[in-house]
Structures are given as structure tokens and as C-alpha cells.
Amino acid sequence: xxxxxxxxxxxxxxxxxESFAAMDLATYSDRARIDAEMPGRCVYRxxxxxELKMRIDWAFHQGxxxxxxxWWSKAYGYYPVVxxxxxxxxxxxxx
Numbered sequence: 001x002x003x004x005x006x007x008x009x010x011x012x013x014x015x016x017x018e019s020f021a022a023m024d025l026a027t028y029s030d031r032a033r034i035d036a037e038m039p040g041r042c043v044y045r046x047x048x049x050x051e052l053k054m055r056i057d058w059a060f061h062q063g064x065x066x067x068x069x070x071w072w073s074k075a076y077g078y079y080p081v082v083x084x085x086x087x088x089x090x091x092x093x094x095x
Contacts, residue, residue, distance in 0.1 A: 023080075023089060028069040032078045032092040042093030047079070052095040055079040064089055 023031070035041045052074075059080045060070040064087075073079060073092075081091040 022063050022066045023069060024066050025068040025072055028065055028078075028080075028092060029072060031089070032076075032094070035091045036094055041091055042081070047095045049077075049095070052077065052079045055082075058082075059089070062087070 056065070056070050056073045056079055059065045059082060060067065062082075064082065065073070065080060077095045078092050079095050080089045081093055082088070083090040
């Protein structure tokens with residue numbers, strides 16, 4: 001009986017576990033391409049490079065993007081827009 005109870009508890013804990021992984025380079029660059037094509041998705045006012053770099057570094061240190069995605073962002077001038085409530089990447093915009 002104890003084994004069944006432990007097995008049930010284990011299954012329930014796995015079902016309630018929220019998987020969270022940083023956005024990798026392929027997903028991030030694809031998201032940048034999609035968001036660039038959507039009118040009104042991003043503000044079309046260039047932001048200074050220092051702000052762009054700050055946003056990228058913050059997203060990387062929060063575990064939202066991988067290191068390769070951060071390097072790619074800085075090289076090509078894209079930055080993540082993070083939703084302040086869910087702490088998820090809402091868009092990837094060109095700086």
C-alpha cells in the first residue's frame with residue numbers, strides 16, 4: 001500500500017512540475033524573424049546600443065535566453081521584450 005501511495009505522489013509531482021528552459025539560438029532567431037514581420041509588434045524607434053545590451057544581459061542572467069542567443073542578439077542588434085507579469089519573452093525586436 002505504501003508503494004502505491006508513493007507512486008501516486010511521484011506521478012502527481014511530475015504532472016505539476018513546470019518545465020522552464022532558456023530560449024535557444026534557433027528559437028530566438030526564428031522569433032526575431034517572425035516578430036519583425038508583424039506590423040506594430042515592436043516599437044520602430046531605435047534604442048541606444050547600451051540599452052539593447054542591458055536588456056540582453058538581463059534576459060540572459062534571468063535564464064530567459066542562452067549565451068549563444070545573447071551573443072547573436074548583440075551581433076545583429078536584436079533585443080528581447082520581456083512581459084513584466086509573466087517574466088516570459090513577449091517579442092524579439094530589432095534595435
